Amino acid sequence: MTNTAKNYLIQENKVQAPEIQTVEDKISNTLEFIYYDAKKETSRYLEDTKVEAGGE
Amino acid sequence: MKKRIVGLETEYAIRYSSLISEKQDNRVLYDLIIKIIPSFVKIADGTSILKWKQIFLENGSAFCYESLPHHIDSGLLEAATPECTSTLELILYQRSIDKLLQQTLEKLNQNQSRLFSKSTISLIKNCKDAYNNIYGAQENYSGVIAKGAFLFLYRLFLIFYLPLLAVYIFFVFIASFFILFFQSVLMIFFYIFYLIYITWFRERNHKFNNYEVFFYPNHKSFFYQFERLSGIVLTFTEIILSFPLIVPYVFILKYFTFRDYKKHLLAFIVTRILFTGSGSINNRGEFYLSEKAMFTKRISRTSNFPADRCIYDPGNLMKLTYLSVLSFFRFEFHYLKELFNNVQRFQIGMSDSCMCQVSELLKVGPLYILMDMIDEGFLKETPQIRFPIKTLKTINQYPNFRTFKIEIKNYKKLKLPSSLTALEIQFWYLNQAKEYLKQKTILDPEYHLIVKEWEQTLNLLKEEPEKLFGKIDWITKRILINQTLMKEKNLKSNNVLDIDGITKEDYIKHYELLKVIDIKYHDLYEGYYYELEKANLTKRFFSEQEIEYAIKNPPKSSELAKIRSSIIKRMQQSYENIKISWNYVKIGSGAISKIIQLEDFKKRRIDT
Numbered sequence: 001m002t003n004t005a006k007n008y009l010i011q012e013n014k015v016q017a018p019e020i021q022t023v024e025d026k027i028s029n030t031l032e033f034i035y036y037d038a039k040k041e042t043s044r045y046l047e048d049t050k051v052e053a054g055g056e
Numbered sequence: 057m058k059k060r061i062v063g064l065e066t067e068y069a070i071r072y073s074s075l076i077s078e079k080q081d082n083r084v085l086y087d088l089i090i091k092i093i094p095s096f097v098k099i100a101d102g103t104s105i106l107k108w109k110q111i112f113l114e115n116g117s118a119f120c121y122e123s124l125p126h127h128i129d130s131g132l133l134e135a136a137t138p139e140c141t142s143t144l145e146l147i148l149y150q151r152s153i154d155k156l157l158q159q160t161l162e163k164l165n166q167n168q169s170r171l172f173s174k175s176t177i178s179l180i181k182n183c184k185d186a187y188n189n190i191y192g193a194q195e196n197y198s199g200v201i202a203k204g205a206f207l208f209l210y211r212l213f214l215i216f217y218l219p220l221l222a223v224y225i226f227f228v229f230i231a232s233f234f235i236l237f238f239q240s241v242l243m244i245f246f247y248i249f250y251l252i253y254i255t256w257f258r259e260r261n262h263k264f265n266n267y268e269v270f271f272y273p274n275h276k277s278f279f280y281q282f283e284r285l286s287g288i289v290l291t292f293t294e295i296i297l298s299f300p301l302i303v304p305y306v307f308i309l310k311y312f313t314f315r316d317y318k319k320h321l322l323a324f325i326v327t328r329i330l331f332t333g334s335g336s337i338n339n340r341g342e343f344y345l346s347e348k349a350m351f352t353k354r355i356s357r358t359s360n361f362p363a364d365r366c367i368y369d370p371g372n373l374m375k376l377t378y379l380s381v382l383s384f385f386r387f388e389f390h391y392l393k394e395l396f397n398n399v400q401r402f403q404i405g406m407s408d409s410c411m412c413q414v415s416e417l418l419k420v421g422p423l424y425i426l427m428d429m430i431d432e433g434f435l436k437e438t439p440q441i442r443f444p445i446k447t448l449k450t451i452n453q454y455p456n457f458r459t460f461k462i463e464i465k466n467y468k469k470l471k472l473p474s475s476l477t478a479l480e481i482q483f484w485y486l487n488q489a490k491e492y493l494k495q496k497t498i499l500d501p502e503y504h505l506i507v508k509e510w511e512q513t514l515n516l517l518k519e520e521p522e523k524l525f526g527k528i529d530w531i532t533k534r535i536l537i538n539q540t541l542m543k544e545k546n547l548k549s550n551n552v553l554d555i556d557g558i559t560k561e562d563y564i565k566h567y568e569l570l571k572v573i574d575i576k577y578h579d580l581y582e583g584y585y586y587e588l589e590k591a592n593l594t595k596r597f598f599s600e601q602e603i604e605y606a607i608k609n610p611p612k613s614s615e616l617a618k619i620r621s622s623i624i625k626r627m628q629q630s631y632e633n634i635k636i637s638w639n640y641v642k643i644g645s646g647a648i649s650k651i652i653q654l655e656d657f658k659k660r661r662i663d664t
Binding site (some may be wrong): 024026027028029030031032033034035037038039041042043044045046048049050051052 | 069071072073079127130132180185186187189191525536539540543544552553568569571572573575576582584587588591592593
């Protein structure tokens with residue numbers, strides 16, 4: 001998650017700034033960040049992480 | 057026996073995301089990453105014949121490029137920790153490698169050349185991509201390879217086997233020479249043909265008016281396809297030709313080596329996925345605890361096929377045997393000497409790459425203690441699972457581990473019920489370890505920390521698994537996935553750590569989004585695990601300062617790593633051609649090269 005995305009979420013009042021969070025808030029807000037970020041990614045991310053053949 | 061040496065090998069998938077260009081050759085991306093590393097630490101070239109582009113770092117760890125011959129462009133970055141005799145220290149060094157790679161990626165992505173502008177290069181520390189390709193981690197523990205008659209027969213077999221292998225390698229070299237010669241002739245023929253074609257017919261056919269289609273190393277190029285085809289031919293020729301030679305060897309390795317460890321640790325390793333699994337979903341809406349367990353086919357390797365996934369992997373011994381013969385041709389005998397050592401690397405292939413430090417500690421810590429218990433004859437009778445692989449597959453699928461009863465063959469001897477759950481088997485091993493610490497009055501705080509973490513984790517798995525969020529990977533990932541689904545469906549969740557309540561149909565419907573979370577959780581550059589770490593939602597054993605120190609300094613518990621590190625640090629002032637290995641250094645090249653064992657450096661007190 002980029003700082004721009006985080007600032008956007010804070011500005012939009014979707015989450016609270018880190019310094020005023022409780023533990024529950026922290027979990028909830030981090031999950032919100034992750035959800036927001038994952039929504040931006042597409043199947044291209046899965047394609048980009050394709051290995052084709054594992055080594056080992 | 058000396059204190060046990062332990063080490064981790066981790067394969068990182070290379071990610072290249074770009075809005076403007078196509079997928080790049082991973083060899084190029086690996087080189088870009090490696091070029092940045094000297095701006096953080098001192099490095100030296102490795103000597104290994106089998107490890108391509110290997111480098112050693114000043115803390116004693118190593119990186120190399122790992123690939124299969126027919127997918128040489130889509131290989132992985134493999135990192136190996138320095139050898140440690142403390143499991144806590146081992147976790148610290150694994151973290152230091154992750155941290156160094158993170159710093160490298162940040163620098164690389166900030167200062168990209170024109171060729172890679174508007175793109176992101178990253179590494180994924182997991183074991184399975186979205187297309188079910190498997191790679192990942194391996195664990196290595198030093199242990200007694202065999203005792204008594206089994207050791208004698210194993211060595212006797214080697215004495216007869218090595219000359220046969222030497223003859224085989226000689227003929228493979230000749231065959232490879234002819235195959236490569238044939239390939240080169242074909243390449244030259246196609247090259248001349250193509251030059252004639254584009255010179256005479258280029259204007260008529262606009263489809264082939266771009267030289268790059270032919271020469272540029274992308275997936276459409278002729279060279280790329282030719283290289284891949286050659287790789288397939290070479291790989292399968294090698295596998296088929298070596299099959300009659302490999303089968304008796306894997307049989308000997310399976311039945312003659314590490315017998316006690318294999319027997320007494322199997323039930324533990326099958327059920328430890330409860331806390332070592334990194335979690336994975338598939339497109340059928342199923343959630344699995346362990347990525348590696350999904351594709352594990354047998355207990356021990358039975359062939360040299362790359363897809364022969366197993367729990368105990370003697371691949372390292374096979375490589376050592378191969379190296380012994382190769383080095384023999386070069387009049388170097390150190391590998392041969394190493395092959396006949398009584399203490400060898402016991403390698404666990406079914407090992408997930410862990411992000412959570414608790415998962416990683418519990419991956420190596422309890423096993424380390426159990427191996428000590430086996431060596432000392434404390435564990436003479438352990439639960440023997442009737443169908444180990446079938447059991448592994450069953451408990452791996454969530455939520456079977458809670459209720460599935462595992463049949464125990466020797467339950468009467470152990471005075472146990474005829475079947476136990478995976479958690480009950482883990483509690484059995486835990487109680488044995490606690491008894492061992494008590495009876496042997498072991499005061500080492502590390503052992504007590506491991507047992508305490510193990511006990512706490514098992515108790516929470518039984519009662520409140522959601523409290524292991526940030527400590528155990530599969531639980532953390534499952535909660536991230538479930539919460540994403542709740543948000544996607546606009547549902548309000550009363551419990552932010554809800555581990556259940558999602559249906560298979562939901563998983564299938566939103567598979568792509570959830571799979572992104574599954575994979576990006578392991579991304580070293582802007583990955584989700586590190587988001588949790590930044591928010592202080594994970595349990596950590598080490599401070600940032602300790603990790604930074606470990607990036608530049610060898611482990612205190614390893615003499616060999618200290619010597620290796622000392623040589624790498626001093627090499628910067630040397631003009632000699634020096635190459636490093638795990639056990640020796642090679643000075644000079646060709647006929648005038650000299651090999652010095654690291655142990656000898658210690659004896660000669662060259663190390664400062």
